[in-house]
Amino acid sequence: MPRPEAQIIQHLILIAHTRSARTPFNNLTPNASYNLYKKSLSSSSYDRILALAVSSALQSRKYTETVIAYLQELLDALPVRERLQRENLAAIFRPVSETSASSVRILRVDEISVFSKQDVLDALRSVDEALWRAVCRRLQLVEVAEEMQRTV
16 A cells, blocks of 8 residues: 555655756656655665655755645655654755765654654754745745635
């Protein structure tokens, strides 16, 4: 059974693939990106692909709004349980250029899923404050829109 966030991860891989800067995905053809995504659904490489796809896609300023939207969907798909150290989560957001693919601290899916949205935002802020501001602005706009719909 596919994980609920699988389609989001596929989109993140494709965004990372379209970047001109060097990422673990930029030499993949679209078909190879899709095959990588399919492989991630049923193997131990899923966690590594998730972390690298998010990290790579978040570096794409051209697609920042799209990535933020997918990231929000991804967060919504993950259950909130007890917390782990925020430093572990921050590893996802570090640019691939700062940490080689082989040295990235890869979180298991069950590790990622214990974080709340606030944990994710705090970790993102510690790595990229400009992107954190953009995420917060978008989240605030979404919350305001939802509140307006409820009052109408």
